[in-house]
Amino acid sequence: MNDSLPFSLGRVGVLAGNAFREAVRHHVFRFMTLFAVALILGCLGLGELNFGESEAKFIADFGQGALVLFGSILTIGTAVQWLGGDGEPRAVLTVLAKPLRRSEYVCGRFLGTWMVVLVFCALVTALLVGVLWTRTPAASVEAMHEAPLVGLGGVSLAGVAVAGALQAVKFGLLTAMVLLIASFAQTNLFALSVSALVLVICHLQYLARDSWQAGQGWIERLGGSLVGLVFPNFQLFGGGEWLEVGVGVSLVAAGRVAAYGLAYTAVFLVLAVWSFRRREI
Amino acid sequence: MPHDPTVTLLLVLWSRMVRPAAVVGITLVAAGWALRPLEVAAWKAQEGWWPKEGALGVAGAIGQGGAFAQLGGFRSLAADLLWLQANACWERRDLAGTKAALVLVEAVDPRPMVFWLNGARMIGYDMAVWRIEAQGGEEAVPAAVRRRLEVEQALAAAAHLERAFVHHPDHPLLHIEIANLQLQRLGDLSAAAEHYRRAAVQPEAPFYAARIYAELLRRLGREREAHDWLVALHPTLPPGNPYAMADTVLARIREMEARLDLPPSSRYAPGRD
Numbered sequence: 136m137n138d139s140l141p142f143s144l145g146r147v148g149v150l151a152g153n154a155f156r157e158a159v160r161h162h163v164f165r166f167m168t169l170f171a172v173a174l175i176l177g178c179l180g181l182g183e184l185n186f187g188e189s190e191a192k193f194i195a196d197f198g199q200g201a202l203v204l205f206g207s208i209l210t211i212g213t214a215v216q217w218l219g220g221d222g223e224p225r226a227v228l229t230v231l232a233k234p235l236r237r238s239e240y241v242c243g244r245f246l247g248t249w250m251v252v253l254v255f256c257a258l259v260t261a262l263l264v265g266v267l268w269t270r271t272p273a274a275s276v277e278a279m280h281e282a283p284l285v286g287l288g289g290v291s292l293a294g295v296a297v298a299g300a301l302q303a304v305k306f307g308l309l310t311a312m313v314l315l316i317a318s319f320a321q322t323n324l325f326a327l328s329v330s331a332l333v334l335v336i337c338h339l340q341y342l343a344r345d346s347w348q349a350g351q352g353w354i355e356r357l358g359g360s361l362v363g364l365v366f367p368n369f370q371l372f373g374g375g376e377w378l379e380v381g382v383g384v385s386l387v388a389a390g391r392v393a394a395y396g397l398a399y400t401a402v403f404l405v406l407a408v409w410s411f412r413r414r415e416i
Numbered sequence: 417m418p419h420d421p422t423v424t425l426l427l428v429l430w431s432r433m434v435r436p437a438a439v440v441g442i443t444l445v446a447a448g449w450a451l452r453p454l455e456v457a458a459w460k461a462q463e464g465w466w467p468k469e470g471a472l473g474v475a476g477a478i479g480q481g482g483a484f485a486q487l488g489g490f491r492s493l494a495a496d497l498l499w500l501q502a503n504a505c506w507e508r509r510d511l512a513g514t515k516a517a518l519v520l521v522e523a524v525d526p527r528p529m530v531f532w533l534n535g536a537r538m539i540g541y542d543m544a545v546w547r548i549e550a551q552g553g554e555e556a557v558p559a560a561v562r563r564r565l566e567v568e569q570a571l572a573a574a575a576h577l578e579r580a581f582v583h584h585p586d587h588p589l590l591h592i593e594i595a596n597l598q599l600q601r602l603g604d605l606s607a608a609a610e611h612y613r614r615a616a617v618q619p620e621a622p623f624y625a626a627r628i629y630a631e632l633l634r635r636l637g638r639e640r641e642a643h644d645w646l647v648a649l650h651p652t653l654p655p656g657n658p659y660a661m662a663d664t665v666l667a668r669i670r671e672m673e674a675r676l677d678l679p680p681s682s683r684y685a686p687g688r689d
Binding site: 181363365391402405 | 439445448451454457458459490491499500528530531
């Protein structure tokens, strides 16, 4: 234990840089990025399927789907390996043998993983904006020059950026949650399974909230309240609804969701540090 | 002091499992409680985006595809594929299949208005015909039974549209569709007029909603009310927009004034307050 050392942001930065480089070289990052890009480009061939919405909205929604799906896999796949378990031939031991606080280790790994996910989100969002731009009629592009928030069939380019940023915040929160799970998991398989389960629960948390407010009987309400309070609500970060920022959705609401995500991230990160400090390695 | 293995085991369990789990649980409950106002405010703004518990149960029936759409964000694609399925069932006049597919479309992606409106038309108009045909056709089915089937389907379509208000509060096209069902299938002029009125007062209402509301008031014998409505409407109509039909509205006002035999001082004069 080196917990008598003062907390150093410099060491956290070095660890974050290392984690970032390792994660970028990892197959998970390359494959997830490749799949997301392929899916977004592939959706151009599915334009005939947009019955309910404009083509722009269909493409934007599809792109958001790719971002959410592959971003979640990338986040869990990357974060789960850092805190021991049976992965990365116990690399954690060699790092912790150096003069380093465990809290610095967790924070460094968190920042490194989040940076990788931020790069992924930026790449996919930029590609989505580019694709939307090429599929936009010239008249709409002219209108957008005058007012960037003008909707392209219910979608705004600012909205695509806001939606991408909110997903990045959500993945930061997911990273902290996965680190908490990995901090006590004995195997990577366990950490992966539990993280995936938690992801599903967080996406369906709003149903627990409904049960809490309007459930039948105290057992349902108590269960709903516990799930509703323990797990963050991932549906707040949306699938494709933030694409309408500036058209029908306010930027203030997006800021409120980002604050919610960042506050929860801090809580999960503190818990991950606490749990990892107690761990026998 | 004797070394009791049970006590030791309990102490180890407490220290390694129960205490950490309790600390994490209590911290998360406290954090959830503290962040609840933020969550409630953010959720209020977007509650209509997501299907309700019951609807998700139905979505679950389509298996991983539905869950994938809910969790992964591919809602548009999943809903479009389900809409194709609904139309395939509609072509086969498969009543149960069409109904089930429409419920699934509604559960997966309640945002597109076209799904709600066309779904309501399938339920309200087409399914009534299918049910009559299933009982032997118009020749074989007594008029009272035909009427009952038409009313049942119209009410089901209206209920389908009412569910859409959760996601599209007071959308004028939903009110107009319900009004059309009231008018053409249920024969309830009053209810139809009320829905046309509610459609007409929405900011994005088509111009014809206000004109039809006035016409229904006239048919209900409330011609003076219709006149006042059109008089209030006329100055708001953009003169250059052919859909606004300002001249037609003015002509109807004149016809009503003639029928009501209004004195010249009570007659509408455009441009006068």
